Amino acid sequence: DAGVTQSPTHLIKTRGQQVTLRCSPKSGHDTVSWYQQALGQGPQFIFQYYEEEERQRGNFPDRFSGHQFPNYSSELNVNALLLGDSALYLCASSRDNPYEQYFGPGTRLTVT
Amino acid sequence: AQKVTQAQTEISVVEKEDVTLDCVYETRDTTYYLFWYKQPPSGELVFLIRRNSFDEQNEISGRYSWNFQKSTSSFNFTITASQVVDSAVYFCALMPNTDKLIFGTGTRLQVFP
Numbered sequence: 001d002a003g004v005t006q007s008p009t010h011l012i013k014t015r016g017q018q019v020t021l022r023c024s025p026k027s028g029h030d031t032v033s034w035y036q037q038a039l040g041q042g043p044q045f046i047f048q049y050y051e052e053e054e055r056q057r058g059n060f061p062d063r064f065s066g067h068q069f070p071n072y073s074s075e076l077n078v079n080a081l082l083l084g085d086s087a088l089y090l091c092a093s094s095r096d097n098p099y100e101q102y103f104g105p106g107t108r109l110t111v112t
Numbered sequence: 113a114q115k116v117t118q119a120q121t122e123i124s125v126v127e128k129e130d131v132t133l134d135c136v137y138e139t140r141d142t143t144y145y146l147f148w149y150k151q152p153p154s155g156e157l158v159f160l161i162r163r164n165s166f167d168e169q170n171e172i173s174g175r176y177s178w179n180f181q182k183s184t185s186s187f188n189f190t191i192t193a194s195q196v197v198d199s200a201v202y203f204c205a206l207m208p209n210t211d212k213l214i215f216g217t218g219t220r221l222q223v224f225p
Contacts (some may be wrong), residue, residue, distance in 0.1 A: 033212065042116075042203050042215030043157070056212060088155055098211035099145045099164075103157040 002027060004093050004104035012110045013081050021076045021107045025093030031055075032074040033101065034066060037088040049074050078109075086111045114139045116206050118216035125194050126224050133189045133219045135204030141165075145207040146180065146187045151218070152200045160202075163187065194223045 005024045013019050025032050031050045035043035045058035049068035063079045072093075078085055088108050092101040115138040125131045137146065148160040161171065163180050171178045175192045191198055201218045208214070 031211070035213075040217075042205075042217050043213070045212040045214070048211060056210065058212065090157065092213075094211075099147075099162055099207055101213065102159075103149075105154070105156045108155070 004029075004091055004102050006089075006091050006104040006107050008107060009105070010108045010110075012112060014112055015081055015083060017081050018077065018079045019081060019109060021078075021089050021091075021109070023074045023076070023091030023093075023104060025072050025074070025091075026102050029093035029095040029102070030072050031094045031098070032068060032072065033092045033094070034074070034076050035090040035092065036060070037090060037106070038084075039087070043090055046076070081111045083111050085109065114141075114206060114208050114214055116204050116214055116216035118204055118219050120219045121217075122220040122222070124222045124224065127195060128193050129223075130190060130192050131194050131221065131223075133191075133202050133204075133221070135187045135189065135216060137185050137187065137204070137206045139206060139208045141208040143209055147205040147207070147213065148178065148187075148189050149203045149205060149215075150200045151203060157203070160189075191221075194221075196223050196225055199223045 007022045033048040034046040037043040047057040048055045052068045065077045068074045088106045090106045091104045094101045117136045144165045146163045150158040177190045179188045203218045205213045205215045
């Protein structure tokens, strides 16, 4: 039974570019949440997707957008990258019980 | 405000010492969950424990134990007889009456042989 997977593992982008990160939830899970973890900080909630809709959102600008596909996988898109977007991006999935979230290994994004 | 405070930024101990990681939370919700996660250098968050707001029983799992006190809004984590493999960053997190986790800033634990 595969857990939560994320791709790519690492990514280097230039300021102003756009990036797409991908997440496949644990088998049977239908809800995907995204978190941003800056260096030396705790993860911060970006948004959550359920039934292909954004269900709730944290305090992130509109440059951060997402999508959920019918197979429950999800994408996180960030436009007009800033140096401050450099972080580890974590995806978590769940089903029915939001307090049982399983985290993926993360994508480390570096913006130069 | 909903918030988690981990005042200890970094703790260093020698193997076999006991160590307690502090966590203080704020929420006005009566129903909430508290969590501890371990983050080794690889970056993946490893779930350690979950507690709901109605269960104040302390819990022990091997060398790990947790002390939940609603009166002081604290959920502290103790490692007994620490080992080098316990070296990691530990996060305390709160899930109020929503589906999102609110994390503290983490405590880096270094266990030296």
